[in-house]
Amino acid sequence: MKQIPDRIYATPQEQVADFVFNEAVVRVFPDMIKRSVPGYPTIVENIGVIASQFARPHSALYDLGCSLGAVSQALRRHVQAEDCRVVAVDNSSAMVERCREYLHAQDSMFQELLPVEVLEADICQLEFQPASVVALNFTLQFIPREQRLQLLGRIRQALLPGGALILSEKLRFADAEEQELLTDLHIAFKRANGYSELEIAQKRSAIEHVMKPDSLEEHRERLLAAGFSKVIPWFQCLNFASLIALP
Ligand SMILES: C[S@@+](CC[C@H](N)C(=O)[O-])C[C@H]1O[C@@H](n2cnc3c(N)ncnc32)[C@H](O)[C@@H]1O
Numbered sequence: 001m002k003q004i005p006d007r008i009y010a011t012p013q014e015q016v017a018d019f020v021f022n023e024a025v026v027r028v029f030p031d032m033i034k035r036s037v038p039g040y041p042t043i044v045e046n047i048g049v050i051a052s053q054f055a056r057p058h059s060a061l062y063d064l065g066c067s068l069g070a071v072s073q074a075l076r077r078h079v080q081a082e083d084c085r086v087v088a089v090d091n092s093s094a095m096v097e098r099c100r101e102y103l104h105a106q107d108s109m110f111q112e113l114l115p116v117e118v119l120e121a122d123i124c125q126l127e128f129q130p131a132s133v134v135a136l137n138f139t140l141q142f143i144p145r146e147q148r149l150q151l152l153g154r155i156r157q158a159l160l161p162g163g164a165l166i167l168s169e170k171l172r173f174a175d176a177e178e179q180e181l182l183t184d185l186h187i188a189f190k191r192a193n194g195y196s197e198l199e200i201a202q203k204r205s206a207i208e209h210v211m212k213p214d215s216l217e218e219h220r221e222r223l224l225a226a227g228f229s230k231v232i233p234w235f236q237c238l239n240f241a242s243l244i245a246l247p
Pocket residue numbers: 021033044064065066067068069070071089090091092095121122123124136137138139142143
């Protein structure tokens with residue numbers, strides 16, 4: 001993927017608007033997410049590895065809130081189960097358009113990749129097909145809190161025995177000292193990746209009303225309430241984590 005540098009918050013803005021996944025964000029997204037989310041490349045690649053253990057023949061593999069399809073590409077690189085297909089879904093038309101281009105480019109570079117379709121849709125309104133793998137990679141945090149349980153319940157209903165949900169999220173922490181330390185370290189991570197204090201502060205204002213992280217305990221309780229039987233954290237880097245939830 002092209003890596004145009006993210007300079008969206010580099011100049012002072014009189015009033016920082018709420019963050020949206022628009023064309024300006026799409027252009028710089030690969031650079032933005034890699035420099036903002038500690039462990040992102042490791043998480044994406046290993047979602048492919050984990051999915052290859054859970055994928056069942058003749059089933060769908062969902063990439064919900066796919067953005068530019070990084071997870072879909074990893075699923076297609078790693079999963080070899082028979083007659084599986086990847087369904088990538090996002091409600092940002094700018095993301096969906098570019099995602100389709102990237103996945104076509106992947107098709108032309110490799111042979112025998114799983115088929116993929118990219119849907120422009122709201123994942124809260126989606127009719128799920130029987131699925132063996134569902135990935136929510138930094139997407140649930142953008143869904144209004146009151147809709148999260150219902151969405152997870154519908155995903156749980158669609159999951160086949162032996163399948164899994166892979167859920168990656170920014171975390172918040174009930175313990176004030178832990179919250180402060182990991183927030184400071186995340187800021188240090190962004191600084192080390194070349195973001196200025198202004199960029200860090202303006203991005204924080206932009207996302208604070210649209211992205212609402214939960215704690216690990218809140219995720220675990222909600223997943224169990226949605227009908228999952230077990231929640232297994234497999235990755236954490238600073239305040240970003242990824243979980244496997246089993247049906
Ligand atoms: C942080 S990005 C996800 C990153 C991506 N999964 C990856 O691994 O590169 C969040 C994405 O979720 C999408 N999104 C947010 N709410 C959504 C909804 N209700 N339905 C579908 N997509 C949604 C946004 O448009 C955005 O592309």
